Amino acid sequence: MSDKKPSRLSATIDLTKNGKHLGFVRLPHSVHRSAYGWLPIPIVSIKNGAGPKVLLNAGNHGDEWEGQLALGKLIRTLQPKDIRGHLIILPSSNFPAAMNGTRTSPIDGGNLNRSFPGDPDGTVTQQIAYFIEHSIMPGCDYAFDFHSGGSSLMYIPSALARRYDDPEKQKRSVERLQAFGAPISYIVTTPQGEDRTLSAGAERQGVETMGTELGGTGKVTPAALKVAEQGIKRLLAHVGVFKGKVTPPPAPTKILAVGGGDYYVYAPDGGVFEPLAELGDEVKKGQPAAAIHFHDTPWRKPTVARFERDGTVICMRIPGRTERGDCLFHLGSPWEDEAPAAAPAAAKPAAKRAGRKK
Numbered sequence: 001m002s003d004k005k006p007s008r009l010s011a012t013i014d015l016t017k018n019g020k021h022l023g024f025v026r027l028p029h030s031v032h033r034s035a036y037g038w039l040p041i042p043i044v045s046i047k048n049g050a051g052p053k054v055l056l057n058a059g060n061h062g063d064e065w066e067g068q069l070a071l072g073k074l075i076r077t078l079q080p081k082d083i084r085g086h087l088i089i090l091p092s093s094n095f096p097a098a099m100n101g102t103r104t105s106p107i108d109g110g111n112l113n114r115s116f117p118g119d120p121d122g123t124v125t126q127q128i129a130y131f132i133e134h135s136i137m138p139g140c141d142y143a144f145d146f147h148s149g150g151s152s153l154m155y156i157p158s159a160l161a162r163r164y165d166d167p168e169k170q171k172r173s174v175e176r177l178q179a180f181g182a183p184i185s186y187i188v189t190t191p192q193g194e195d196r197t198l199s200a201g202a203e204r205q206g207v208e209t210m211g212t213e214l215g216g217t218g219k220v221t222p223a224a225l226k227v228a229e230q231g232i233k234r235l236l237a238h239v240g241v242f243k244g245k246v247t248p249p250p251a252p253t254k255i256l257a258v259g260g261g262d263y264y265v266y267a268p269d270g271g272v273f274e275p276l277a278e279l280g281d282e283v284k285k286g287q288p289a290a291a292i293h294f295h296d297t298p299w300r301k302p303t304v305a306r307f308e309r310d311g312t313v314i315c316m317r318i319p320g321r322t323e324r325g326d327c328l329f330h331l332g333s334p335w336e337d338e339a340p341a342a343a344p345a346a347a348k349p350a351a352k353r354a355g356r357k358k
Helices: 065-077 095-100 124-136 167-180 198-204 222-238
Strands: 019-028 038-048 053-058 085-090 142-147 153-155 158-162 184-188 208-213 254-258 264-266 271-275 288-293 303-306 311-317 327-334
Touching: 019 124, 038 095, 053 065, 053 124, 065 085, 065 142, 065 222, 085 124, 124 198, 142 198, 142 222, 153 327, 158 167, 167 184, 167 208, 167 222, 167 254, 184 311, 198 208, 208 222, 254 311, 264 303, 271 311, 271 327, 288 327
Parallel strands: 053 085, 053 142, 142 208, 158 184, 184 254
Antiparallel strands: 019 038, 038 085, 153 311, 158 208, 254 327, 264 327, 271 288, 288 303, 311 327
16 A cells, blocks of 8 residues: 555455455545445456456546456456456446546546546545555556547557666567557557556556557447457466466557657647548658548638658547547557567567565
8 A cells, every 4th residue: 555645435345355356446425416425436356366466447538448348248257266366357447437428527527547646635536546546556566457549539459558768678568568469559658648647657656557549439349349358368368367268369469659749640720520541551741631621611721631750540530520639640650660679579478576566
C-alpha cells in the first residue's frame, strides 16, 4: 500500500486469498435516490500460489467494449488451476461510463484515463483512479490496460507500449507486444494523456505495462474480439501466469513507432469529414488526408487537411460530423528505422519477476 491517504473505496472480496473470488469495489455515492448508496465496480481475484501478480483492466473508457467482453469471457472460464500467481481483473473500471456506454463518466464527466494518480477526496472518477493506482497496483508485477477506439475512432487492432531509454526494459516491452500478437504494435514516444493515464500510474508504482487499441466504432467486431481473447492468453502465458494452451498469432506483429504531433491529423474546420485515405494505407507527407465539407453552405469549397509525415494509417475518425481540433487520423512509422536493436525477431519467455520489490 502507498503511504498516502487511504482510498475511500473498498472491495467486497479478500484480494489476498487463494482461489477464485467474484465481487465489487464499493464506491460510496450519496445521491437523491440513494442516501447511503455505493457504486458496484466489478472486480475478480484469481490466485494460485506463488507467481507473478497481474492487473488486467478494461472499460477505462466506457464505450470501448472489446477488452470488457474479452475479460468477461476470461472471468467465466479461467480457474485457479489454470494459473500460477495472481490475477486481479477490473473488466469495467470506469463503471458509470460503461453502464452509460460513453467514453467519460455521466456522473462527473470524468475521463478515467486522464485522471491518474487520482484523488481520494475528489470526484467519482478521481476516486476510482486513486484506488487503482494506490490500492491495487502496489505489489503488482504487470498491469495491462485494454482499450479500443471507442465511439469516435477505429484502429487496426493494435497493442502499444511506451518508449524506454533502458534497453533491457525496452526489449521486455517489445517481447510482450510480440507475445500478444496483434496485427500491428507500436512504440509511443509521446503518449496521449501524458502522466495522467493508468499506464503512467503503473510506471510510478514500478509496474511493467502494456496497452491495446483493439478496434473501435463503439461496437464489437468478431475479428477484434478474437485478437483480444487470444492475445490476452498469449500475454499471460508469456509473463508466466497462464498455464493453458495458447493459439499462436496468425502472423508476427508489425511493430511501428509513434512520435509527436506530426503523426496525427486534426480537423482544421468544423464540418463533415470526408476521409481521403483508408486504414492500412501507406501515405506521404503533404498527401491530402481529408476534406472538411460545409453542409450548411454547400457552395463553399471544402478545407483540405494533409498528412504531415510519411507513415501507415493505423487509426481514423468514424463520425462524419467533426469540429476543429478533432483527431482524424493517426499514423505509425517503421520502428526498426528508429531502434533496430530493440525489435527482436521473436518473442521470448518473460523473465521471472514475481515477488520483486520496488
